[in-house]
Amino acid sequence: MNLSELCDAIGLKIVAGNPGEAGWDGVYAGDLLSRAMSHVKADNLWITIMCNTNVIAVASLTEAAAVILAEGVELLPEALDAAVDNGITVLSSDKTVNELCIAIHEAER
Amino acid sequence: MSENIRFHFDVDGENFTSAGEASVAVKKKLRQLGYPPDVIRKVSIAMYEGEINMVIHADGGTADVEVRDDEIVIVLADHGPGIPNVELAMQEGYSTARDNIRALGFGAGMGLPNMKKYTDDMVIDTEVGVGTTITMKVNL
Numbered sequence: 527m528n529l530s531e532l533c534d535a536i537g538l539k540i541v542a543g544n545p546g547e548a549g550w551d552g553v554y555a556g557d558l559l560s561r562a563m564s565h566v567k568a569d570n571l572w573i574t575i576m577c578n579t580n581v582i583a584v585a586s587l588t589e590a591a592a593v594i595l596a597e598g599v600e601l602l603p604e605a606l607d608a609a610v611d612n613g614i615t616v617l618s619s620d621k622t623v624n625e626l627c628i629a630i631h632e633a634e635r
Numbered sequence: 636m637s638e639n640i641r642f643h644f645d646v647d648g649e650n651f652t653s654a655g656e657a658s659v660a661v662k663k664k665l666r667q668l669g670y671p672p673d674v675i676r677k678v679s680i681a682m683y684e685g686e687i688n689m690v691i692h693a694d695g696g697t698a699d700v701e702v703r704d705d706e707i708v709i710v711l712a713d714h715g716p717g718i719p720n721v722e723l724a725m726q727e728g729y730s731t732a733r734d735n736i737r738a739l740g741f742g743a744g745m746g747l748p749n750m751k752k753y754t755d756d757m758v759i760d761t762e763v764g765v766g767t768t769i770t771m772k773v774n775l
Binding site for chain 2: 557558559560561562563564568574576578579580581583584586587588604612
């Protein structure tokens, strides 16, 4: 399943970037940036409720496949600009972090 | 022997919008130069944490990166308040970040521990009221 198919399967909205046929490998969920910095692996999906520019920097440095904003959180305007500038894919959902983890797990099966 | 590659950045204090820009720039350069992903990851994490620390605690500073034949050296220097108790600051979970900083997702108390964890050598030279210089090395 590629990112685009995942968006369709669990109703993710595209905030920035183009999920297309890119894949992903694993999920990390958490909001403390230092924790995310050391635990988000390349090609992970990173689920968070943080929405500032620093999220984009961490996603870029860790080479996350995409950031998924949970609970209907919206990216701040400067963060959106940073996402576009750095080619970071950002998706969003009204689901909670827990619901997203379960939904992604079930979509993968 | 060719001259070592060097990068210099001025890190703005209290500017959380641009915090991390130096780290992202170095990561891109190292990737262009063809360094292994694990080396790039270590340098990126260590430098980002240091950069953020300078923004949070020291009103900015400078970041210098030198790529040598056998190691990458990162020197982060600031004229901030200094670290009164380095041993305490090195403990995971210990943080003096203010609440408004924590609201941005920082202040996990993992900055210095991450810097140590992801580098092969780290030296902290700090003096209260004068500033802090942290030198980190990642072996190639």
